[in-house]
Amino acid sequence: MKNFKAKIIENKQVAPQIYNLKFEAPKLAAEAKPGQFVEALCKGSGAPFLRRPFGVHMADTKSGVCEILFRIAGRGTELLSQMSAGDFLDITGPLGNDFEINKGKKHFIAGGGMGIAPLLFLAKAIWQTGEQAKIFLAAKTAADIARLDIFKNFGEVILSTEDGSLGEKCLIDTPLERALKTEQNAALYACGPRPMLRCVAELGAKYQTPTQVSLEEKMACGMGVCQGCPVEVKNKDTKYKMVCKDGPVFNAEDIVW
Ligand SMILES: Cc1cc2nc3c(=O)[nH]c(=O)nc-3n(C[C@H](O)[C@H](O)[C@H](O)COP(=O)(O)OP(=O)(O)OC[C@H]3O[C@@H](n4cnc5c(N)ncnc54)[C@H](O)[C@@H]3O)c2cc1C
Numbered sequence: 001m002k003n004f005k006a007k008i009i010e011n012k013q014v015a016p017q018i019y020n021l022k023f024e025a026p027k028l029a030a031e032a033k034p035g036q037f038v039e040a041l042c043k044g045s046g047a048p049f050l051r052r053p054f055g056v057h058m059a060d061t062k063s064g065v066c067e068i069l070f071r072i073a074g075r076g077t078e079l080l081s082q083m084s085a086g087d088f089l090d091i092t093g094p095l096g097n098d099f100e101i102n103k104g105k106k107h108f109i110a111g112g113g114m115g116i117a118p119l120l121f122l123a124k125a126i127w128q129t130g131e132q133a134k135i136f137l138a139a140k141t142a143a144d145i146a147r148l149d150i151f152k153n154f155g156e157v158i159l160s161t162e163d164g165s166l167g168e169k170c171l172i173d174t175p176l177e178r179a180l181k182t183e184q185n186a187a188l189y190a191c192g193p194r195p196m197l198r199c200v201a202e203l204g205a206k207y208q209t210p211t212q213v214s215l216e217e218k219m220a221c222g223m224g225v226c227q228g229c230p231v232e233v234k235n236k237d238t239k240y241k242m243v244c245k246d247g248p249v250f251n252a253e254d255i256v257w
Contacts, residue, residue, distance in 0.1 A: 002027065005088040009065060011081070015146040017072045018114075019081050020057070023089055026064030031094055032056045034122035035214055035249045038068065038093030039222040042076035050220050051092060052076040053244070055118025055191070069117040069146060095222050096248045099212055101126055102187035107133040108179060108209075109155070110200055112172055112192025113144060118214055119191055120147060123154035134158060136176050138196070142166035173199045180207040188212070188252075201252035211252035217243040232256035 006023040014020045028038070039051035054068040072078050083089060099122050101107070107126050111119045116137055126133045133155035139145045142165035151157050158175045159167025168175060172192075180186060180203060190200040191214040204211030219229035224245030233241045233254050241247065 002031075002094075003090070003092045004028075006066070006091050008083055008085055008087045008089055010085055011083050013081075014069070016143050018069065018144075018146045019072075020067060020069050020147070021080065021083070021089075022065055022067045023091075024064055025059075025066045025091065028056075028066050028091070028093060029059040029061050029064045032059045032066065032121075033094070033098035034125045035098035035118055036094040036096050037118070037222075037248060038066075038091050039095060040068070040080065041090035042079040043090070044079040044082065046075060047079055048074075048076045051090075051222060052080070053095075053216075053219055053222055055214070055216075055248075056094060056121055057117050058121050058124065069114070069120075071114045092222065096244060097246070099189050099214070099249050101129065101131075102210055103129065103131070105131075105185055105187035105210075106183050107131060107155075108136065108176065108183075108186050108188045109133055110136040110138075110172055110176055110188065110190040110192070110196075112138045112190075112196040113140070115190070115192030115196070115214070115216070116145070116147070116151075117191070119189070120151060120154070122189055123151060127154040132156075134179060136160070136172055136179075137167075138172035138192070139166075171199070172196060173203060176200065177203055177207075180209060190214070190252075191216070197252070198257040201255065201257060204252050212249050213252045213255070214248045215243045215250060215255075216248065219244045
């Protein structure tokens with residue numbers, strides 16, 4: 001566990017209520033792996049006592065710059081949105097485990113809502129191996145899909161929205177199942193709201209596709225001390241695992257949905 005202060009380079013609104021925050025963090029950039037997260041201390045009047053977790057959205061070893069992508073959900077993220085270039089952000093990380101890239105597979109990445117945040121870093125890592133990724137992005141409406149142009153650098157992007165304002169008018173399972181039907185050698189990686197992840201897990205089981213999901217349960221300490229983020233698992237030794245320490249990435253078949 002590493003705690004440090006990172007100088008903010010840019011904190012830019014990229015969609016309604018969604019911000020992309022870039023900061024200098026050479027050690028984090030060198031160590032972080034796709035799927036891992038950081039905990040940021042949100043400062044200001046009435047700031048929450050506990051740090052807030054965010055997936056590593058991007059990390060560049062050459063420049064030493066890391067990014068998080070966040071949506072304003074409450075007081076902490078609201079204060080975070082008010083930070084500017086030159087401010088210092090108190091960060092702990094990298095925390096948690098990471099996605100395992102299944103080499104030799106057709107990689108299907110599925111992100112719903114803010115679940116897209118940690119998947120850009122994964123898409124880049126897969127692209128760097130020279131293998132192909134299909135990136136399924138879904139949201140309620142077009143405005144909720146941020147960073148689309150950047151995702152397009154790392155694979156074919158398939159879009160769906162609930163209101164049909166961008167891509168197909170459907171939930172993510174429709175294009176995902178269509179793709180799974182025609183691809184026998186896929187591996188699935190997903191992050192998003194729990195009902196979506198459950199659905200992706202069911203598709204993974206139906207098409208016998210290895211499926212990893214990144215869970216975003218509410219959590220406090222982020223390092224397994226407070227035991228505040230349990231998830232029920234199918235395991236003969238333990239009934240619960242901690243999302244912060246044992247995850248956030250799990251094999252979908254291990255979770256009791
Ligand atoms: C491992 C992990 C990675 C995450 N990565 C990202 C990310 O990359 N980008 C991003 O925007 N968000 C991410 N989140 C969610 C983010 O941490 C919360 O939105 C944030 O902590 C809310 O803090 P707040 O003080 O603004 O709001 P609070 O005042 O704490 O909460 C505001 C509202 O958000 C809800 N909420 C709080 N935490 C969560 C959560 N974990 N999941 C769903 N709803 C929540 C609360 O119930 C409440 O309704 C992640 C969460 C986890 C556990």
